[in-house]
Structure formats: C-alpha cells, structure tokens
Amino acid sequence: MTKRIEITKEEVIKISKLAKMNVDGEEERFAKLFTDTLNKIEILNELNTENIEETFQVTGLKNVYQEEPIDNRKLTKEEVFQNVKDKVKGLISTKGVFSGEENNES
Amino acid sequence: MNLNKLTIDECIKGLKKKEFTSREITQDCLDQISKYDSQIHAFITVCGERAIKESEKADEIIKKEGEQAFIRKPLLGIPYACKDNYSTRGIETTAGSEVLKGYIPPYESTVTQRIMNAGGILLGKTNMDAFAHGSSTETSDFFKTKNAWNYDRVPGGSSGGSAVAVSADMCIFSIGSETAGSIRLPASWCGVTGLKPTYGRVSRYGLIAMASSTDSPGPLAKNAEDCSYILNIIAGKDSCDATTSTVSVENYISFNEKNDNSKPLKGIRIGKPLSYFNIDMEEGYKEKVNESLKVFSDLGAEIIDIDLLDPKYSIAVYTIIQRSEVSSNLGRYDGIRYGQGRDKFGFEAKKRAMLGTYTLSAGYYDAYYAKAQKVRTLIINNFKECFNKVDLIIGPSTPCTAMKFGESDKSSMFGELMDVLAEPSSIAGLCGISIPCGFLNNLPVGVQLIGRMFEEKQLLYSAGEYQRVVNYHKERPKLK
Numbered sequence: 001m002t003k004r005i006e007i008t009k010e011e012v013i014k015i016s017k018l019a020k021m022n023v024d025g026e027e028e029r030f031a032k033l034f035t036d037t038l039n040k041i042e043i044l045n046e047l048n049t050e051n052i053e054e055t056f057q058v059t060g061l062k063n064v065y066q067e068e069p070i071d072n073r074k075l076t077k078e079e080v081f082q083n084v085k086d087k088v089k090g091l092i093s094t095k096g097v098f099s100g101e102e103n104n105e106s
Numbered sequence: 107m108n109l110n111k112l113t114i115d116e117c118i119k120g121l122k123k124k125e126f127t128s129r130e131i132t133q134d135c136l137d138q139i140s141k142y143d144s145q146i147h148a149f150i151t152v153c154g155e156r157a158i159k160e161s162e163k164a165d166e167i168i169k170k171e172g173e174q175a176f177i178r179k180p181l182l183g184i185p186y187a188c189k190d191n192y193s194t195r196g197i198e199t200t201a202g203s204e205v206l207k208g209y210i211p212p213y214e215s216t217v218t219q220r221i222m223n224a225g226g227i228l229l230g231k232t233n234m235d236a237f238a239h240g241s242s243t244e245t246s247d248f249f250k251t252k253n254a255w256n257y258d259r260v261p262g263g264s265s266g267g268s269a270v271a272v273s274a275d276m277c278i279f280s281i282g283s284e285t286a287g288s289i290r291l292p293a294s295w296c297g298v299t300g301l302k303p304t305y306g307r308v309s310r311y312g313l314i315a316m317a318s319s320t321d322s323p324g325p326l327a328k329n330a331e332d333c334s335y336i337l338n339i340i341a342g343k344d345s346c347d348a349t350t351s352t353v354s355v356e357n358y359i360s361f362n363e364k365n366d367n368s369k370p371l372k373g374i375r376i377g378k379p380l381s382y383f384n385i386d387m388e389e390g391y392k393e394k395v396n397e398s399l400k401v402f403s404d405l406g407a408e409i410i411d412i413d414l415l416d417p418k419y420s421i422a423v424y425t426i427i428q429r430s431e432v433s434s435n436l437g438r439y440d441g442i443r444y445g446q447g448r449d450k451f452g453f454e455a456k457k458r459a460m461l462g463t464y465t466l467s468a469g470y471y472d473a474y475y476a477k478a479q480k481v482r483t484l485i486i487n488n489f490k491e492c493f494n495k496v497d498l499i500i501g502p503s504t505p506c507t508a509m510k511f512g513e514s515d516k517s518s519m520f521g522e523l524m525d526v527l528a529e530p531s532s533i534a535g536l537c538g539i540s541i542p543c544g545f546l547n548n549l550p551v552g553v554q555l556i557g558r559m560f561e562e563k564q565l566l567y568s569a570g571e572y573q574r575v576v577n578y579h580k581e582r583p584k585l586k
Contacts, residue, residue, distance in 0.1 A: 012460070019433060019463040020448055021456045033518045034461055040519065041422035041474070044481050054479035055486055056319065057349070058535030059306045059559065064348040073346060079212035083444030094442050 005042070007034040110134040110275045111582070114332040117184050117278055122173045128183025128227070131278065132161035135185045135229055139276045142585050147251045148270040150190045151198055152230035157185060160227040167225070175225075181339060182225030187277040189268045190231035191238055192218050192323075193312035197228070201314040202246040202264075203236040204450040205439050215312025216344045217281060217323050224339045229277050232267025238283065238316045239432070239454040240264050241291055241521035242514045247452055250511065253296060254583040255549055259508040262292035262524075268326050269296035274585060279327040279336060285317045286424050286532035287504075287525030289324050290540035294503035294552025297542045299569070299579055300326045301333040302528070304559045305535035306351040308337075309344035317431035318349075320532050329579050330541060330569035334358035337562060353560045360567050369406030370571045374564075376407045376555075377496035379414035382527055388506035394544035394551040395502045398572070402500065405571055410496055415488045419481060420529040421522045426465050426478035427533070433462030486534045493558050498568060501527055503540040503552030531556045539569050542578040550578070 009027045012034065016023040023030055086093040109131040112120070120126050136154050143149055164183035167175050175182055188194065191201040193211035200206045218228065235245040243251045243266025251266045253259040254274040261270045265282025269292035272280050282289045284302040293300025301324045308323040315321060325336035335358075342355045378399065383392060403409050436459045441447035451459075465474035492499065504524060514520040522529070531538050536556055543553040557565040573579050 007464075011464075015460045015464050015467075016456075018467065019456075019460045020437075021451060021460055022449055023456065023460075026453075030457065030460065033457060034464065036518045037425065037461060041425055041478075043418060044422045044477055047419060047481055047484060049477060049480035049484065052480045052483050054476055055483045056479060058319070058486065058533075059304075059349075059351050061306070061349060061351070066345065066348070073213065075212050080443075082212055083209055084442070086442070092442060 005035060005038045007031050007038065108134060110138045110277070112278060113328045114181070114184055114278055114335045118176060121168055121183050122176065128161040128164040128168070129158065131183065132157050132185045132227055132229070135277050138274065139229070142274055143276065145252065145257070145586065146254060146270055146274060147249050148232055148267040148274065148276060149187070149230045150200060150202065150233050150248060150267070153197055153228060157227050157229050161185070164225055164227065179223070179225030180335065181221060183227065184225070184278050185227040185229045186221065187229050187232050187268060187271040187280040188218060189234050189265050189280070189282050191234060191283060191314040192281065193314070194218050194228065194231065197231065199231065199314070201237050202234040202248065203452070203455070204247040204446060205448070206314070206445045209445050211312070213312065216309035216346060217313070217340050220339050221281070232271055232280065234267055235264035235454070236452050237314065237436070237455055238264040238285060238288055239458055240514070241287060241524045242509070243267060243292070244511065244514055245452065245454045253508045254585060255297065256508065257586070258510055259549065260295070260511055260514070262295035262508060264288040265326065266292045269293055269298055269300065272296070272298045272326050272328060273583060275582060279325055279332055281323065282326050283313055283321060283323045284532065285320050285428060287528035289326060290503050290528045290538060290552070290554055291525055293326055293540040295508035295550065297550030297578070297581060297583070298326050298328065299330050299333055299539065299541050300324065301337065301539045301562070301566070302532070302537060303337060303341065303562055304537040306349050307537070307560060307562065308340050309347040309350050311344055311346035315435040317428040318435065319427065319431060320535070329573050330539065330566050331359065333539070334360070334566045334570070337566070351560065356563045358563050358566050360563060371402060371568055372406035374407045374498065374568060375496040376402055376409050377412035377492055377499045378409055379412050379499060379501060381414050381416045382501035385417065385505055385526060387502065388546065390546050391502060391506060391551060394546060395553050398543040398553045399500060401572055401576055402568070405575065407568070412492045412496060412499070414492060414499070414530065415485060417526045417530050420485060420533055421519065421526055423478045423481045423485065423533055424529040425519060425522050426474050427482070429458050429462035430466045430475050431462065432458040433460070433466060482533050485530055489530070489534050489536060497564060499556040501554055501556070503527060503554040507546050507549035507551060527554065535559060537562045537565055539565050541569050541572065542581070543576070544578055545581070
C-alpha cells in the first residue's frame with residue numbers, strides 16, 4: 001500500500017501562482033480535490049512499466065518539415081490587432097514584466 | 107415541409123432533383139431553432155441571415171451547374187451547426203468560456219474552411235463545456251443545454267450543443283470535437299451517431315486546444331452514412347497542422363443502394379472485451395448493447411471474446427495527460443492579444459490547469475506524466491495485440507443513459523468516469539463511432555465500435571450496415 005498523498009493549502013497557493021490562476025477563498029476546496037484525484041490515479045503503480053518507453057505521439061510522426069511556400073493563409077496586421085484592447089502607436093500594450101512594473105498599465 | 111429532418115443523403119438527392127431548395131432546408135432549420143432553442147439552448151450564436159444568403163448562393167450554383175455542382179461541392183447547400191471551439195472568421199468564437207467572450211477570429215479553422223469549400227452552410231455555433239472541459243455541457247460559462255429527450259437531463263459533453271442540435275433536427279449535421287468521449291458520449295446520450303476519427307486524420311488547425319495529443323475533430327449526424335459524407339470532406343493532411351497524417355484518405359461512402367447480401371459483415375471479426383462489459387453499468391444497459399451484438403452477428407460478423415486492459419487504468423492515464431496538456435494550452439490566454447483576462451477562468455479550467463501544472467512540475471514529472479505516458483504505451487500495445495485477432499471492438503458507449511442536472515458535481519472526476527469506455531481508444535489514437543442501439547426509460551442507449559488507426563471506412567461500413575436493419579437512429583424526441 002503506497003502512502004496517501006496529501007495536497008496542502010500552501011501547495012495549492014504555490015501551484016496557483018505557477019499556473020497564474022486565482023484561487024482566493026477556494027484553497028481548501030482545491031486541496032481536497034487534488035488530494036482525491038492524485039490518490040485515485042495511484043492505481044497506475046499497479047502496472048509494471050519497467051523498460052517501457054513513453055508514447056508522446058500516437059501515429060508515430062517525427063520531424064515533420066514544412067515545404068515552402070508555407071500556405072496562402074496569412075493575416076494582415078489589422079487582422080492580428082482586431083481583438084487587441086490596448087494599443088499604443090500601432091503596438092500591443094502589455095503590463096510591465098520587471099519588478100515594480102507589474103501593475104503599470106501600458 | 108420539415109426539411110430540417112432530412113439526412114445529408116436525402117438533402118443531396120432532393121436538391122439534385124430540384125424537389126426543394128437549399129434556402130428551404132436552411133429556413134426550416136432556422137425555424138426549428140427559433141421555435142425550440144429558447145427552451146433547449148443548443149446554440150451560443152445563430153447566424154441566420156448569413157446562412158440564408160449562403161443558401162441562396164448555393165441554389166444559384168445548383169441552378170447553373172445542375173447535378174455536376176455536387177462533384178465540385180459535395181455538401182452544397184447543406185446547413186450544419188458547429189461546436190463553438192472552431193475558429194470561424196468574423197463569427198464570435200467563445201469555446202463556451204467567458205475568457206473568449208467577444209473574440210472574433212481573424213481566420214478560419216481548417217475543418218470549417220473545408221466544409222465551406224464543399225458548399226456546407228454554417229447555421230451557428232453550439233454550446234459546450236467551457237474549453238471542452240467536461241462531459242455534460244453544464245460547465246459552459248453561459249448556460250446549460252438540455253437533452254431534447256428529457257429536459258431534466260444533460261445532453262452529455264463536451265459537444266453537447268452539437269449533439270442536441272442534431273437530435274432536435276435544428277440542423278442536418280453538426281461538428282464536434284473529442285479529446286476522450288466528447289463526441290461519443292453526447293452522441294450516445296442524445297440518440298445520434300457520432301464519429302471520433304483517428305488522431306491526426308482531421309486537422310486541428312483553428313480548433314481551440316484542450317489536450318493536443320488526443321484532440322480529434324469529428325461529425326455528429328443522423329446516421330453513419332452521413333458521417334462518411336462529412337469525413338470525406340474534413341479528413342486529410344493539412345500543412346497548417348503538422349500532426350495530420352499523410353496516410354491517404356479513402357472514399358468513406360461505401361453503401362450500396364440495393365444490397366441483396368443478407369450477410370454484409372461476413373468475414374469481419376468483432377472483439378467483445380469482457381472488461382468493458384463488466385464495469386458498473388446502469389441496470390438494463392448491458393442487455394441493450396448485447397442485443398446489438400446479436401444484430402452484428404446476424405449480419406455475418408464473428409463475435410470473439412477478447413481481453414483488454416481494465417479501462418480503470420485509462421481513467422488515470424487520461425486524467426494526467428489531459429490535465430497536463432490543458433495546463434500548457436491554457437497558458438496562452440493572457441487577455442492581451444485577444445479575449446479577456448485570466449480572472450475569467452471558471453472552476454473547471456482552474457482545477458485542470460492547476461493539477462496539470464503540478465503533474466508536470468519538477469520532482470513530480472516522472473511519477474505522474476512520464477508514468478502515464480508509459481502506461482499509454484501499454485494500452486496501445488494491448489490494442490495492437492487485440493487487433494491481430496479482430497477487426498473491430500464493440501462495447502457500450504457509456505456506462506449509463508443521460509444523467510440529471512447536477513450529478514456531475516458529485517465526483518472530482520465525473521467526466522473521466524462517464525468517458526471510461528472512450529478513454530482507452532482516445533489515448534491510443536484509434537477511431538470510434540457511437541450509434542444508437544435502443545432506449546432505456548425513454549432515453550437513448552449507445553453502442554460503440556472501435557477500429558484500427560485510419561480504418562474509419564471499416565467502422566463506418568459496419569455501423570452503416572447495422573443501421574440498415576435497425577431503426578433506433580431514426581427515432582426523434584418529441585419537443586415541447
């Protein structure tokens with residue numbers, strides 16, 4: 001019998017930061033769910049996978065190259081920008097990424 | 107005239123003989139939508155005006171070119187509904203989520219582009235679990251879709267809106283997408299035919315990604331023959347999706363008008379995996395599926411007992427792979443280039459992306475993700491061994507008929523449990539089809555056939571022959 005896995009509230013907060021998801025007030029709920037799910041998937045350890053390779057691509061494709069010209073499906077700049085809410089001088093405006101700038105809008 | 111009740115085949119025949127026009131078919135579908143969709147809520151967006159204009163163009167082409175037009179455009183004038191996770195240029199595409207509310211794609215997905223080129227007419231975009239994260243369509247951020255057979259029941263998901271649109275005759279066919287069960291489950295619960303093609307058979311370009319290593323676009327239709335018509339159009343290599351296969355596309359329509367052969371499935375071996383019939387199932391469900399086995403046997407197929415791995419392992423593999431790939435695929439939504447901010451993600455998306463982040467993170471990758479991908483290899487090998495002995499595998503599509511609203515909240519892995527019988531073949535990338543095989547308490551029951559990779563033709567042929575002698579797929583719900 002393997003040891004029961006326990007996901008704590010603190011771990012949920014850590015994961016939420018990595019995944020950039022807001023879990024305010026729901027940490028307990030997620031901790032309980034993740035604990036439950038991770039314990040259920042433990043059944044995989046019943047199967048011996050020694051010397052078994054992983055399968056990432058089921059049809060066996062490898063190194064698919066693109067012939068030139070790629071395709072006639074191209075987007076104009078207007079099309080690329082049509083869903084952008086915050087534009088400055090023809091550029092897409094983002095939040096700052098360096099410390100202290102995260103909350104600066106454009 | 108109720109032309110909305112027709113199949114693709116019937117529409118094409120009638121259009122060729124000029125018994126009716128595409129405009130009339132399209133109008134009947136739109137009338138059905140406006141009459142019942144305020145109750146059922148299958149559609150997020152209906153593009154009626156645009157559809158009518160397209161239908162008039164189709165009628166012009168038919169007038170000018172006659173029957174010849176259908177060689178160039180095999181779906182000419184046929185109105186269809188599309189799941190809202192396919193990018194449709196100029197038409198809002200939300201994937202059922204608040205995050206993408208208001209998003210107007212600047213480009214067209216390959217699937218909808220190919221249908222457009224073939225003359226198909228888009229009626230609207232159908233409701234779904236947000237980002238396809240679910241098996242009941244209850245997790246749509248907008249509203250819940252009702253099962254047309256019983257308004258207290260869910261349609262299944264995540265392609266719930268697409269399945270209901272077909273079962274309620276709001277369209278001639280629809281497009282869904284399946285990661286593991288999202289076509290077959292709602293098809294089964296709504297009493298329609300749903301095909302999940304082999305992974306890589308149909309392009310994912312422009313399909314909003316859920317789990318990239320299993321996502322498979324496919325049709326939901328009124329019968330298997332119609333699925334063949336659609337697959338003929340959407341299958342094949344696409345330079346915009348490197349994971350599409352170069353395996354050549356066949357003509358999937360293989361039905362004869364007059365088939366005098368009473369044993370059309372002679373020589374076909376169908377495997378019956380005991381592990382699929384021994385799972386916890388709703389009372390009476392197994393018997394319905396067994397009745398269909400008898401029909402396949404009467405049609406000449408040889409039924410052989412086979413050993414497949416217990417599908418419970420697939421639940422675990424699928425949960426890990428799907429959560430991991432979801433965490434990667436949801437990473438792109440930043441609300442900067444399109445869509446809303448990450449604060450708009452719903453509970454289900456958070457749950458999946460966060461667990462996936464965990465299973466992919468340093469220190470846990472080997473224990474979870476790598477382990478799951480190794481068991482995936484075991485599952486694939488297991489199928490390969492079975493397919494040495496049989497040509498098709500048969501099993502129930504789902505463990506039960508459509509559930510009541512609210513049941514999905516009762517388990518942390520509801521979807522995974524409902525999709526238990528679709529997960530193994532999805533993980534292995536195989537093709538599968540769910541077809542109606544009876545009713546239990548006035549709710550449809552589905553049986554599925556699973557085929558080898560790229561052997562959709564065999565699958566569709568066998569399903570088609572079954573539907574030639576059994577009429578469950580022709581039953582329609584009485585709408586209120």
